[in-house]
Amino acid sequence: MYSSTRNQTLLKQVTMLLHFLSFYFLPLFLFVLFLFLCFSLITTTPTDHKNLPPPSPRKLPIVGNLHQLGLFPHCSLRSLAQKYGPLMQLHFGSVPVLVVSSAVAAREIMKTHDLTISSRPKTSIATRLIYNSKDVAFSPYGEYWRQVRSICVLHLLSNRRVQSFRNVREEETALMIEQIKHYSSSSSSSLVNLTDMFVTLTNNIVCRVALGRMYGGTKGGRRFKEILGMLGELVGAFNVGDYIPWLAWMNRINDLDAKVESVFKEMDEFLEGVVEEHVDRRQREGSDSVHIGSESKYYFVDLLLQIQQENTAARTIHRDTIKALILVK
Known part of the structure; x- marks a missing residue:
């Protein structure tokens, strides 16, 4: 009898508690739920119709796709x-x-x-090798990019400037053809590596136009050609630190950082020597011998040095800019 009375009392208390909660808290709960649904509807409607990202395959943590x-x-x-x-x-x-x-x-x-x-993705290797992306190809879109592009279009690569070096292109092409004839007529002729010949042709033309003379026949010139090949490989190399930053330490283990620094040091020493050679010659002959407004045949290094000498507030270039522009040419 006592147990039955106790159960009835407990049931009555639970019923009263549920009635109390439903009377006071259920409307509040429904109101909060209504606000949440309204907020979700407002914030997701534009996304559903206007700002949906492109379809994407499932990605894994850390590595993505x-x-x-x-x-x-x-x-x-x-x-x-x-x-x-x-x-x-x-x-x-x-x-x-x-x-x-x-x-x-x-x-x-x-x-x-x-x-x-309009801007290329910024990578740590290109940033280091191309003088903090100071060339026209890797620099981000902005005022600096417009300045160096203007220099390239108006002074270095204008139609008349390109035509002024026509004889250089013709001479180097004729030399390559003569080499091919010599190899083909030789009694001990072997296969001709046209890839290597075209690379040499391009390097010779670029060196004569940009630097004033060829460097392929010298020990330093041959090494510079090797460095350019290594630079091309490194710029296109996969750097895990660019995509997974906290794994950048792996570049110290696989020697990628050391290789980048070694190539940059040798390349910078060579370009610095070329620039200093032209600076010394300009000092001996007089810096007024080059006028950037003329269309005479002047080498790229001399033109860039003259532009640097005439630095204005609207157009200012530094030594690293000169070396970067020479490098990408």
Whole structure:
């Protein structure tokens, strides 16, 4: 009897508590739920229709979609584009990447969003090797980029300036043809490495136009050619620190940092020697012998030194800018 009375009392207390909670707290709970739904509707509606990111395959923590590139990234990207469309988003580590796989989409992006994508992605290797990206190819879009582009277009690569070095191109091309004839007519002729010949042709023309003479026949010139090859490889090398910053220490283990520093040091010493050679010659002959407004045949180094001498508030270049512009030419 006592147990039955106790159970009835407990049941009555629970019923009263539930009635109290439903009377006071249920409306409050429903009101909070209503506000949450309204807020979610307001904030998600524009995203659903206007700001949806491009489709993207599932990514893994830390590495993102790097594991999906494989040994042949161009083939992997084509397969992913067939599945996710001409516009898709990948994550290379912590870096979001927009992959465009159709001519129509690429044309629209280049025409409509050209300023947004006008700068190259900043990489630590290119930043170090190209003098903190002071050249026209790697510098970010802005006032500095407009200045160096103006120098290249108006002074270094104008139509008349290019035509003034026509004889250099003709002479070097004729020499290459003669070498091919010599190899082909030789009794002990072997296969002709045209790739190496075309690389040599390009280097000789660029050296004569930019630096004033060829360096291929000297020991230092041959080493500089090797350094240029190493520089091209390093600029295109995969640097894990650019995509997964907290793994940048691996570059000290695989000697990537040491190789970058070694190549930069040798390259900088060579370019510094070239610039100093032209500075000394200008001092002997008089700096007024070069006028940037004329279309006579003057070497790129001399033109850049003259522009540096005439530095104005609207256009200022430094020694590193000169070496960076020489390097990318």
